[in-house]
Structure formats: structure tokens, C-alpha cells
Amino acid sequence: MSRLPERHRAAGGEFLRFGMVGVMGFCLDVGAVYALIPSLGLYGAGMAAYFIAASANWALNRLWTFHGRSHRAAHTQWLRFLAVNLIGFMLNRGAYSLLLALFILPRHYPVLAVAAGAASGFLVNFLLSRRLVFV
Template identity: 50%
Template sequence: MSDQTYNGPLHRLAARLGPARTATLMQFLRFGVVGTVGFVVDTAVLYAGLALGLGLYSGRAVSYVAAATTTWALNRAWTFRGRGQGPVARQWALFLVVNLIGFACNYGTYAALVAGVPAVAEHPVIGVAAGALAGMVGNFLLSRRYVFVDGNGA
């Protein structure tokens, strides 16, 4: 089927959004895919930490750093490819710093659910998922604005 005859819902959405907003939407969708990988890493490291004797809170702090490092690397390579300046270690540190707001939303949601909902304390993956969703939009906007900027600062 040629592009001239295709007029499906995605094509119509892209036409309404325009090229710049479509590019941002696609970037956000890639960010979400990377976030899903981060969720898996976060959960796996948390459960490994729990098996090794870490508590629900300290285990989550360790798992969050592991997940944030994973998502930074994948976002650098795929979501925001070609964007970002300076040394890699500086960019990683900047990613962690500017995403502290997302971390506060993420960890705060997790901690509140673990403390207040017995089912979440028994199955912390629920709290990890809720926390990841709570921090996602903020992390995307902050990462796009401050960490993965192009040469023009956009």
C-alpha cells in the first residue's frame, strides 16, 4: 500500500499533530518502552535484594539506581540518540540529578503503598509499577530539557 492511499488513524493523528509534535510523541513512546525495560530491571534487582536480606526500602533504593542507570543508557542510545553534550559520566550524573523529582514521585508512591496497602507490601512489584508511572512524565520532560539536549539547547 502506498503512502498516498493510507489514511489510517496513526496517519491522521500525525497529520493533526504536525512533524514536531509527532516527533515528540514518538520520542515519548520510545521513552515508555525504555521505561518498561527499567521497570523489569527495577523489579528484578528489588527481588534479588530482598532475597539477599535487604529490606523493602533499602532494596528499592538500590533497585532504583540500577533501573535509572539502565534507562539512562538506553535513552542515550535510542530515545535521544545524538542529543546530549559532554562526558558520559557527567551526563549520567546529570540524568540522576534532574530526575530527582521523578524519583521523589516514584519512590514516594512506592513507599506510601508499601506502608499503607498490605497487598503491596506482600507484592512490591505493584508499588514499583505505580511508582514508575508516577515519575514517568516528569522524568521525560526533565530528561528532554536538561540532559539530552541538542547542540542548540532545544
């Protein structure tokens, strides 16, 4: 962080913490997909797992990534986080669904589709969270 100009250090730290929370969310997302496939199928498991992981990410981002910037009531902020991240959700689960529909490999290894989805929504979710949720 010391290589960043002073005015960007706070955002740089938030970006790194957001990424670390995202890795944890990715692991939770993958675990939930695999756990839910037998009961919900590939697409249902993907949708439910995203909601689970997004809720966990919101909590960790509130407590750690954007600590001190969380001025809204928790339930209001959680709903705002989910609403704002609908754009990231569309990118994330759009990539997930597209890969499942077009390729056989992600159907056998859903972790590939989850990873592609997570990567596609990451930057959008960070920017929207920083500017519209944790203010």
C-alpha cells in the same frame, strides 16, 4: 506518528521510545527489588533497585531515545540525569514507600508498589530528561 503535526513528531517518537525504555527499566527495577529484598529489606531494595534501573534507563535513552541529542560527556550526562530525575525519584519512591506503609498487599507483592511508583514519575522524568539532560 503520522497523525501528529510535523512539529511534534520528533517529540512523539522520543516519548514512545522513552516509554519503551521505561518498561525495560520497570522490569529491571522489579527484578532487582525481588533479588535484593533478602539482603536489604523492602525499603533498601526499593532504593537500590531504583538506582540500578535509572542507570540502565539513562544508557538506553542516551543510545536510542535521544540519539543525536547527546552532546555531553557520558559521565557528566549520567550524573545530570540522576540529579534531574531526583524529582521523579521522589514521586516514584514516595508512592512506593507510601503503598508499602499503608497497605498489606504491596508488601506481599512489591511489583504493585514498583508499578505505582514508575507511573507517578514517568511524565516528569520524560520532560526533564528531554529539556535538561539530552540537549
